[in-house]
Amino acid sequence: MxxxxxxxxxxxxxxxxxxxxxxxxxxxxxxxxxxxPDITKALPPDLPARRLYDSLGTIFPSKEFIMVLYVPEDSLFTTASIDHLDRLTRELEAFPELYKVMSPTNVKVIQATEDGMSVREALGSLPKTDDDIRQFRDRLYSNPLFVKSIVSNDRKSAGILLFLRNTADAKEFTSKLLSFLSTYQERTGEMVTAVGKPIVNYYVSLGIAHDMKTFFTSGIILMFLLLFVIFRxxxxxxxxxxxxxxxxxxxxxxxxxxxxxxxxxxxxxxxxxxxxxxxxxxxxxxxxxxxxxxxxxxxxxxxxxxxxxxxxxxxxxxxxxxxxxxxxxxxxxxxxxxxxxxxxxxxxxxxxxxxxxxxxxxxxxxxxxPRWKKERTPLSPTMTRYGARLVANRYGFLFSISAVVLVSIIGISQLRVESSSIDNFPPDHPLWKATKIVNTHFAGAETFQVVIEGNEPGAIKDPVVLARMDSLERFVERIDKVGSATSIADMIKRMHQVMNNDAPEYFHIPAPVETIVLPPTGASPYPDTVRVNGKDLVAQYLQLYEMSGSPDDFANFVDLGYQNAKITVFLRSDKGSVLTEVDTTLQRFIDDHFQDTNATITGMAKILLIVRNMVVRGQFMSIITSLVLIWLLTTLLFRSPVLGLYCTAPLFFAVFLNFATMGLSGITLSIETMVTSSLAIGVGVDYAIHFIHAYREQVRKTGDMEKAVLSTMGTAGTAIVFNSITVALGFALMMLSTFKGVEHMGMLLGLTMITSAFGALTINPVLFLILKPRAITKLLGSSTGNQQEREESIP
Amino acid sequence: MKTTLGLLVLAMLWGPVPVSHAQDGTSIMKKVLNKANWKDMKAKVTLTITSASGSKRIRKIDMMSRKRTDDESDMLMRFTEPADVRGTAFLIIEHATRDDDRYLYLPALRRIKRIASSGKGGNFMSSDFTYYDIGKPKLADWKYRLVKSVFVDGIDCYIIEARPASPELAKDIGYQKIFHWVDKSNYTIIHSEYYDRLGKKWKILTVPGLKKINGVWFQTHLVMKDIQAHRSSEFEFTDIKVNVGIPASTFTKRALSQWH
CATH class of the missing domain: 1.20.1640.10 (Multidrug efflux transporter AcrB transmembrane domain)
Incomplete structure (x- = not known):
């Protein structure tokens, strides 16, 4: 070099x-x-859950959707509100990027009629009388697929589900949609808002762009000020x-x-x-x-x-x-x-x-x-005094540090792994309000998907498979934060009921051999009880629906050949702990009941869960890796494994304190906060290297381990303090971020800089003085050869 | 729903007409849409829908149709495969002045179901063909323009651009424009390309099978590819028989539930 x-x-x-x-x-x-901004891209593409998640897009027309919330002032079920909702729906339908818009005013409902079942539009024409409104409401609420998905359980708001064409640019569309919604809101004074993965991604992009700008400008201002103060x-x-x-x-x-x-x-x-x-x-x-x-x-x-x-x-x-x-x-x-x-x-x-x-x-x-007179700064005397204290009271310092480490262990035991994309946004963010509505009155904004893969075409039409899917849904719905679970099984149950005079006792999946009562016909005036093949029954219900409905109605539930189906589980929280509980429950049920059918959990929630677990587990690995690498490197540098250990000691201390601070202040382990330690180690080791490098020179120069501490403090010590404060201030700028995670990260990074500098300036000299390692004491005899030593240390 | 019954029958029977000169797009399409002369017909039909992932839905159907009046037809489709829908039957009775009657018979329930008409842009039996695609388009619904003449695989063709005449129609069917390749020798469409409302190419219709039966040109194999969703649907007709004298009683609700 x-x-x-x-x-x-x-x-x-x-x-x-x-x-x-x-x-x-x-x-x-x-x-x-x-x-x-897409977090799923962070995963290695060969991970099974990611592969399945990616393939969802080819089996089913949409992996995720946008939900537009329409919240009128009083009730959803008034002539005016329904009229407005209908207009809003039409305006949304006009977006060419959408291949499907599903709203209470345009959905088809399965209804019982005299001759069986009809699939008709829930609304038809705008209701005029209270009776019309009541009928419209009942048509919607009689269908379990609609409650909490397009109409809220408090009957006050509507959800419009938007399914994007694969060819459309999600980000461009989201920005168009959001500006449309805000104009709509201004025009009508009614509340409309949106949730969904594309919306979150969009806001994350905005946040990233905003952060970059903030960091950059404030970074330059801060550097300017610092440099001005230091150099003038x-x-x-x-x-x-x-x-x-x-x-x-x-x-x-x-x-x-x-x-x-x-x-x-x-x-x-x-x-x-x-x-x-x-x-x-x-x-x-x-x-x-x-x-x-x-x-x-x-x-x-x-x-x-x-x-x-x-x-x-x-x-x-x-x-x-x-x-x-x-x-x-x-x-x-x-x-x-x-x-x-x-x-x-x-x-x-x-x-x-x-x-x-x-x-x-x-x-x-x-x-x-004129400011720069030989290696002295205004801080030097203070640092020298600090060195003197260390020398005089080395055991006291050792005790204090040990006490801090012990307290840290208590703090670390309080650590929780938890993260939530929504919680990452500031509380006044529009996403919060929308998500709160969805999580209170609808089934929820986060989803798991369970993909059922049959062995042959038509496998899903098997009543045994459908019944199993149904029980999985009802089982997982018992968890508090699960808003609902839906699949083709729910449609079949509804059709079975409707085709049997809308009798509630038929709201179930037909048995493999189902007994049904046929109505009286011209030939025989009495009802006739017959036993029919359940699979035929299911197939013919579906056939009937295929003739009347549109193919998109089922497209997100089951594939064309009725071989693969999808259960969607809606969650009212995206907190890691909730995701874990639901994931475990689903997996347990699958293991117990799906032995001969392949069922796999995926969906956005699963991806999030994997990403988080991977980061948290992976980061412990990378912390250890970087500590080991740093130890090897410093060992090489100082030609002494012991001094290598001395270099890593302040880092252990800083990492301990970092996790303890998190545990005690309630900052959870998340992607951002986990990365902190890995980043901090590489930067923080510099202080120990600087200190040990300078200390060895001073020991050699003075031939006295205690005097060397004082003189090192006055020179290198001062530089370390300045340096760590500068870097910590730089990291602290990250606290200006839009995202809470990055804010925490900035704080913790700043803190870690200070603690690792403190560790270098305290733990290292105290341990040198107490343990008197040979790597240092051997220098006491030689007071020449500075130049040679320095040359050696160039790698 | 006048056009509903057009269904397969009319798609197949866009017959040949005499050639004249100095034509514009509209007069060419008029010839293309000219009805062929037939009373009744029957055929075996296979409808195959293939999704992007290769998942297939295959339906085999016995089909019969007759002209009841000049403007009204009846059609019966009886499903033979897959086994779990065997015996289900679909009857359409077309009406010139009101919505068509549509009935479906479900053998498992031993019951006939009336089915409400769906929009023109609706997909026929969940395929990539909309009712509009397979029906006979009304000439006035479209603005036609002769783009140019080309040779495709040695066939002399007109390329006709068709745009919906009204925004309502455009929204209903979801097309911005369609290009038709019309064989000059017999005025049959041999290839069509459909553009979505963003102006992106959406669907491509090809006609791999074209047969002259009893002097009538039949499109015996139609493939509609949705190049955006990567799905495709195919109609294949075999055992086509024309003017065989199908009794009127075949096209009644009563006959629906009787297995032949």
Whole structure:
């Protein structure tokens, strides 16, 4: 790496030109960056649940739907409300992107008639009298498929289900729909709103875009202020800013180049890079100013600066990048991408620091700043006093730290795994209100799908299979948060009842051999009891419906050959604990009752559950991976496994405190909060490396372990404090996010920076003083050879 | 629902007419839609619907039809497969001035059911053919335009563009426009392309089977592909017999429940 900085100093213009060209290239590529808020994309495509979920789109015409809620002021069942609902429905039907709109005013109902059953429109013509209205209402509420799906159980609001064409652009349509709904609401003064996965995705996209903008502007403002406070010079402000912005441009451009989208994970990339990338340039510029008065040539000063700091800059960047790469164990595409591209960005920032800083500062005249007098800062005396306290009261500190760790264990025991996409939005978000209505008066906004795969065409028409599906639905409906469960079985039950004089005792799946009572005919005046084949009965009900209804009526329940069917379970919460309970209940029932029929759980809720479990489990793995990697790297660096352990000790402490804070403050383990620790480890280790590196030098210089603590605190200690506060402030900007998860993440990341810096400045010296490891004590004898040691540590 | 009965029969019987010169789109389509001369006919029909995932629904039907008056026809369809719907029978009695009568007989329940007419844009028996696609279109419902003449597989064809004449019709049937390839030699449609209201190509009709029986051209095999939903539906006709003298009593409710 030496040749790199040397070249930059020898040919500064060429070096800068090179950087500018590559930046222009990546900047141009950035235009192709895409956004993808879909969380299901985070899963590996070969996962069975994901594969089945993807294939749902080919077996059934729609995987998910949008539900538009119409909430009139008084009741749904007034002439005016029905008229308005009918108009709204028609206006929605006019959207060419929709292949089907299902509303109380346009649905078909199965009704008992004199000669059996009729499939007719529930509304027909607009009701005029109270009697008309009552009939319309009864037609809707007599059908179990409609209650809580298109009409609320409090009879006050209606749900209009929108099914999108496969060819339509969901995001574009959602934005069109939402603006239509808000104009409608302004025009009529009636409340209309929408829920559904495309809507959530849309708002997540908006949130991501908003966050990116907020993070970026506030990040630049914060960096500007910090740099101004530290350097009070134009070059001190501009050089780090250019470096950080370029590393963001390179990373985003690289993402666009390899077609990785901005997702709910990778959107954090710019703010992460801003917070982390600035550290190296601050280090280099500090050294530059501190030594400026001793040199007359810019090139000489830069050569000295780079000689002194090249190794630490490379090391801290590499450890940070490795910490990020540990996210690759998570198995989630979007997190792996976050890890990969932020590692890339950190390397870019390093490259810029090693090329751009020496090149620019060689071109510029040396500026001696009166503020910078030899390695002293206003904080130095305080830090030295802190060091003195540590030395005097090392056992007291050890005791306190142990006590904190013990309390942490209590906090950790309070940790809960819980997350909810809706809870992630701020409480005044429109999604909240809509979701609350759906979760109170309708069956719910979140769904599991159970796919039943028969062995042969027509398998679903088998009464045994249908009865099993029916019992699964009734079983899972007993769970409090399950709003309802529906399938073709419910349609069959309704048809069976309707075809038998609407008698309630026929509201069941026909038995394999069903007894029915035929009405008197011309030939015989008495009713006739006959036994018929249940499967034929079911098949002929379906045939009758096929002739009268439209194919779409069944399309989401069963496939064309009646071989595969789908049970939809509606949930009134998307909390992880509820999802887990329903998932377990469904699986238990399937294991007990579906031995000879293949039934698999999938759907958005299942995907969410898998994503969450994967992240939570995967993250423990990646925390351990990054700790081990960091230990190996620092072992190599210090040529001592023991010192490697010393480097990781503050990280253990920080991770412990992180989880304890979460447990005690009620922040749950979710995708965002789990990633925090992995990210923090790579950055946090820098403080321990800096400290141990400096401490060894001081031990060698002073030949006294206690004095070395004091002098290390005054120099490297001060830098560590500044650095950690800077980075923590950068992370804290994430608290401005739209999403609660990212907000927590920013807070926790900031906290972890402080605790890992504190750990480096406290745990390391206390343990050195108490345990006196050989890796340190062996330095006591030699007070020469500084230069050689530094060279060795370059990897 | 005048057009309902058009159903398969009219689709099959768009017969040949004499050629004249200097034609526009409307006059060409007039010739295409000209009825062939027939009294009654019977055939075996296989309706196959295939979904994107390859799932198939196959229905086998014995079909009979007759002209009751110049403008009114009757049709009986008796299902023979799959086994669980064997014996179900569908009777349509067309009326010029009011909705058609439609009845379905269900053997398991030993009961005849009247079925309400559905809209023109409704799919026929849950297939990709709408009642409109297989019915005989009213000339006045469409604005026709002769696009050009082309040779397709050695067949000299007109390409006719048809657009719904009214927005109501467009909404009902869901088409923005249709292109018909008309064989100049016999004025039969050999290929059609349907565009949805977004202007995207939606469905393609091909006619792999065309046969002259008793001097009448029959489309014996019709394939409608929904290229957006990746579904397709096929009608295949075999054992076609024309003017065999089917008794009027065949097309009655009473006859519905009697298995032949």
């Amino acid at each position: 030496k040749w790199l900085t040397d070249t930059a100093i020898r040919k500064p213009v060429l070096a800068i030109l090179g950087l500018v060209i590559v930046t222009a290239f990546f900047g141009y590529e950035m235009r192709y960056l895409k956004m993808d 010079s134009l070059r001190g402000i501009l050089i780090p800013l250019v470096i950080v912005l370029s590393s963001v441009i390179w990373s985003l451009g690289f993402m666009a180049l390899v077609k990785a989208p901005l997702s709910h994970s990778t959107d954090m990339l710019p703010i992460l890079l801003m917070a982390i990338g600035i550290a190296d340039s601050i280090h280099l510029l500090t050294h530059y100013y501190q030594n400026a008065s001793r040199f007359s040539s810019s090139a000489e000063l830069m050569r000295h600066t780079m000689e002194h700091l090249r190794a630490p800059v490379i090391l801290t960047s590499v450890t940070t990048a490795i910490g990020f790469l540990a996210l690759n164990t998570s198995n989630m595409d979007s997190l792996e991408q976050l890890g990969m591209f932020s590692a890339f960005g950190v390397m870019v920032a390093m490259l810029w620091s090693l090329i751009f800083i020496p090149a620019v500062l060689t071109l510029l005249k040396i500026k001696v700043h």
